[in-house]
Amino acid sequence: MRALVPHTRSARGRRRAALGVMAASALALSACAQGGGSGSGGDAIQIGAIVAETGPIAGAGKTFIHGARIAQEQINDGDLMGGGRQLELVEKEGSEDPAKSASVAAQLAADQNIVASTCCILSTVAGAAAPIAEKQEMPLVLWGATDLDLASPPYVYRTVTMPQPANEKLATDVVDSEDIESVAYAVMTDNSGIVSQAEAFEQGFSDAGVDNKGQVGTLSTTTNFTSAATDLINLDADAIAVVGTQSNAVGLIAALDDKGYDGQIVSGQTISGSGVFDSQPRALEGVPFPVYFLASEATGMGADFADAYEAEYGEEPDDFAAQGYMAIYTLATAIETIDGEVTRQSLSDALGALEGIDETIYGTPVAFEDGQLTAESAVKPVSYTAPDGVIAPWEPAAN
């Protein structure tokens, strides 16, 4: 049986002393965190990353964060930010779910050691995370959401290379290479980002003098594309531009192939990605789509990125990986211009003052205007090649 012993004066004193030390430590830690800055005293500069390694688009989500991790390694190894400053990614899973990602964005914003965050493949998720960043006055760099007008300085920036100008350029390139007089559009109509991508295709074809034969709509919930393919073929166009999310666009291209459509199909960047070609090789072979980064054609910094990525993950980086890389690289480029302590405010100011980056993985300088990165000169028409699904520069059938 344990005896009941009254507390002695010395025991009480030791407890009080311990509590005092703990309180002082907490106060000191709190004081250190108050500034919301890092990097000046040897600590790594912390960047929050809301990742999507699970959830509906985890396939693409993994690629984004893989690219970001390679960027972090190369920036740290090459002392890109100067003065031995190191970058640390604080990753939290958001599953590309708006509610979950907003919650994670709030957690990252509450941590005063984190000076900026990066995230978001879907525009709906970006729309949920952006207001939190603005309210907390913490820079947020969007690496993938492509709805128009999402960049909103001084706190919300976007480094994703936008698909709209790429689609417009692809339309022009295809008309220059193939004998196309008319075009029909297949558009997933319940996604505003996709609709704006389709409008870019329309603009490109229209500017090239191609006759618009009409549009057939699909939805994100469409389960069978045979009906839409039937309507599209009935429009009797020389070309069909298929614009949708990955599964939607690939499903419709497969249905057009099954129905025997023999015209030119073009599509957007969404049909790229790990595993996509293997799911519908016959239908996807030779379908042109635009990319900004093509590993096999990369030189200099792009080639270094491609080599490091392949060594780490066993496959070539695609456009999504490049976008993950560019989000971190742009932040590091802004940090390099900061002389003193890196805080949320100084980083926001530095991002706002950034006008462009001369050397990038795209092989061309990129502009950074109104919080949006642009690299239109880097757009390349590419397609899958059989039998392995390697993405290579698109070869028009006329050649």
Place this chain on the structure above:
Amino acid sequence: MLLLEQIINGVCTGAVYALFAVGFSIVFSTMQILNLAQGVYATGAALVTYFATSSYGLPFWAAAVVGIVAGGLIAVLVDQVAFEPLRRRGVSLLGAVIASIGMWIAIREVASISTAATPVGYPPDSVPRGRISIGGLELLQTQVLALVCAVVVITATYLLLHRTNLGAAIRAVGYDKRSAQIAGINPQVMIIGAAMLSGAVTGLAGILLASGQSFNFHLGDTLLLQGFAAVVLGGMGDIRGAALGGVLIGVFQVLSGSYISASYQDAITFGLVLVVLLWRPTGILGTASFQRA
């Protein structure tokens, strides 16, 4: 001609919905469970078929049989893990719905991991993907396959449940478990049998839906809403009603998308379901209330 072609497209799409709805209906009529995990049976069967063809080189037909069996086994697993403990405790319909949501999320995550969340598709030339010309109409072999499978399987399921002693026993458990037990029927065996049958039929729907396109671990989710609407439209707990509801939903969807607007096709389709339910609250062929099959 285009109208006729689109009606046929709708019937073929509806045939897959019908199969899914029949699987859904079997569970509801025998166990009184609104099973929101039903979609993962379709996903699981399609993925097992995919792995059997791509990783083990099985011909599509053999792989489909393996997939159908897998769909049935997943359904039995869900029933025994999630629903059986609730049945023993006499938990209400709501408890089973919540349990089914848990199983839905858990199994979908397994499916996501197994495919690395990337799209997959049956290997080229493993599935019949050609076209068949009938009187100037061009049908896809996958459409004909879906239609034939739906007619054969739904008819066989109906005959099994309504013309055999086994079917009578399963239905008896659905009507009154205790009375069936007194009559010498083992309710546990019948419930497992019904779950297996339901999972197999739903699995076939998933395999057929996946046969003409690339798919991912969300495959069954897209079928869930259409299948549930088909069951409600045709009549809860009635195999024929579920099949009819599935075909009608398919035709409504295709025609409204083709002739009115794709943007509103779901609104139009489910609006029509609402109108039918206002006219016949038990569904077109249903005679029972929602609470009782």
